[in-house]
Amino acid sequence: MHFCPSCSNLLLVENGVGQNGETCLVCQTCPYMFPISKPFISRTILKRKEVDDVLGGEEEWANVDSIEISCPKCLHERAYFKQIQMRSADEPMTVFFRCCSMSCNFNWKEN
Known part of the structure; x- marks a missing residue:
C-alpha cells in the first residue's frame, strides 16, 4: 500500500x-x-506478537484453593479450583478444576 x-x-x-x-x-x-x-x-514480513496467556501460564495454579470433588479421570477425591468470568457480567462464572493427584493433573471446567 x-x-x-x-x-x-x-x-x-x-x-x-x-x-x-x-x-x-x-x-x-x-x-x-x-x-x-x-x-x-x-x-514486508510482519513480526508475530507473542501471545499472552490470559489464564496465567505456568503460574496459574500456584495460589489456588482445593475443594472436595471427584476427578472424572482418576476419581481422586480432591481438586484445585478457580473461577474466571469468561462471558458477560450477567452470565455465571466458569469454574476450572485441576486434580490434586500429581500423577493425574487432569483439567476440566464447569459453567
Missing part, C-alpha cells in the same frame, strides 16, 4: 492515466499522480 504525500489517502493503481498513457498511482481526493515506470514489488 502506498499513501499520498499531500493528503495521506490511499493511492490506487490506474492504467493509462499518465501523460504518455502510463500506469500511475492516483489519489482519489487530490490531483496527486505518481507514474509507474517499471514493475515494483515490496514485501
